[in-house]
Amino acid sequence: FEAAEIEEGPLGYMVEDRHLYAAFLAAMRAEPGITHLPATTVTAQEAGPAGIAVTLSDGRRLAGRVLAGCDGRQSGTAQRAGIGRTGWGYGQAALVCAVAHERPHGGIAHQFFMSSGPLAILPLTGNRSSIVWSEAEAEAKAIAALGDEDFLAVLRPRFGDFLGPVTLAGKRFSYPLNLTLANAYVGPRVALVGDAAHGVHPIAGQGLNLGFRDVGALAEVLVEAHRRGEDIGAAEVLERYQRWRRFDSTLLALGMDAVNRLFSNDNPILRAARDLGMGAVGTVPGLRRAFIRQAAGLAGTPPKLLRGVGL
Ligand SMILES: Cc1cc2nc3c(=O)[nH]c(=O)nc-3n(C[C@H](O)[C@H](O)[C@H](O)COP(=O)(O)OP(=O)(O)OC[C@H]3O[C@@H](n4cnc5c(N)ncnc54)[C@H](O)[C@@H]3O)c2cc1C
Known part of the structure; x- marks a missing residue:
């Protein structure tokens, strides 16, 4: 778009x-x-x-x-x-963090759709992006428990190399995902x-x-x-x-x-x-x-x- x-x-x-x-x-x-x-x-x-x-x-x-x-x-x-309330869990959790990359993102937001859940790469100031990475709950829990370097090793093949080498640029967070609508x-x-x-x-x-x-x-x-x-x-x-x-x-x-x-x-x-x-x-x-x-x-x-x- x-x-x-x-x-x-x-x-x-x-x-x-x-x-x-x-x-x-x-x-x-x-x-x-x-x-x-x-x-x-x-x-x-x-x-x-x-x-x-x-x-x-x-x-x-x-x-x-x-x-x-x-x-x-x-x-x-x-x-x-x-x-x-009405709603349901998605059996997914979102891993959220900021990453720094070598190449500029050009103000373009990306969303990769994978079978375990979407990975959004959202442009921040400078050569930084925020990622919202949805994964099946158990997988997300295991990835969240990894050290920073191991976390990046799992992220890199999903992220790809279109922005050059990627490093962490802040703390990592994890959120369970659900739908909840007030009646x-x-x-x-x-x-x-x-x-x-x-x-x-x-x-x-x-x-x-x-x-x-x-x-x-x-x-x-x-x-x-x-x-x-x-x-x-x-x-x-x-x-x-x-x-x-x-x-x-x-x-x-x-x-x-x-x-x-x-x-x-x-x-x-x-x-x-x-x-x-x-x-x-x-x-x-x-x-x-x-x-x-x-x-x-x-x-x-x-x-x-x-x-x-x-x-
Ligand atoms: C992984 C993830 C990524 C997201 N990315 C985006 C995005 O890119 N763009 C976007 O628009 N939205 C995004 N969202 C959604 C966004 O975060 C929420 O819609 C937004 O934070 C909701 O704001 P809120 O103020 O309604 O509720 P909340 O942010 O939940 O705030 C509610 C506040 O009420 C306080 N509170 C609760 N109970 C009491 C009490 N009894 N007394 C006093 N205070 C109380 C809590 O402490 C809290 O501070 C994302 C959400 C997730 C989980």
Whole structure:
């Protein structure tokens, strides 16, 4: 896929997590409305007709009209609101690290589809890339336990030599992969955001982007409701957020699930089907553009904040 095929510019930007954390923390510290940093753990929540309150691990209580649950795949906010989850494990784990290589990557992201799982090579600054390497769980555990040199010896034949010799450029991490969708995105005075609502396979690197769309949509819905004089935690207000986001995220989660299943195996019939499908995507310009727009987060109606428009 070429960025030149769409008018809006690059397909995306790769930003290292540590830079995002630092920028978000600095922005939160500069915002007088945000208190209680660094955060303590939320241990309880209680919704009533006029508001919702949470109890922190240090015993303090915070109250408001609505509680946004942004607490990840095992969301306690969802559990305490009685919202169940649907999902399954992939029997895969992702090995993640940064690597340095001799040749420049030219700003090109690569994804190699292997029967045990995909290997993504994502361009960072300089001659560095981030890899997200999905493997069957037992294999991933064994590879994660290797020393750095042995790890590289297993990685190199998969990575290939198109970027020249490869070395490690940071710590290695391993994450179990699963799909987990909240059965509802809203509950009494509660809205779920990000992985708390939808934990997806990282095959297309869309997890955080989906979360940003949730944040933009929830902010827009709440601000509009406030301007109209509505109670921002009312069920009909939160329902607007759910209607906006749930279908889009579920569709993407199941799409990524299907792509992972289709590519993470050696079945000759599926191999023929996917070659045919990739051939079609590659040669039909309309289809290719549709894929590019979806991957770049330009499909559908992005919330105002994601279009750079103020609320
Ligand atoms: C291997 C891998 C690679 C990925 N690559 C990409 C990528 O390239 N691009 C992309 O867009 N996405 C990617 N993702 C997905 C992305 O990491 C997640 O979608 C994103 O981190 C979700 O953010 P979140 O804030 O919703 O949840 P989380 O990052 O899970 O954060 C939840 C936070 O809530 C806190 N918390 C939980 N319970 C409590 C409590 N009781 N009290 C207080 N705090 C609490 C946790 O400590 C945590 O800090 C990847 C994921 C994986 C596993």
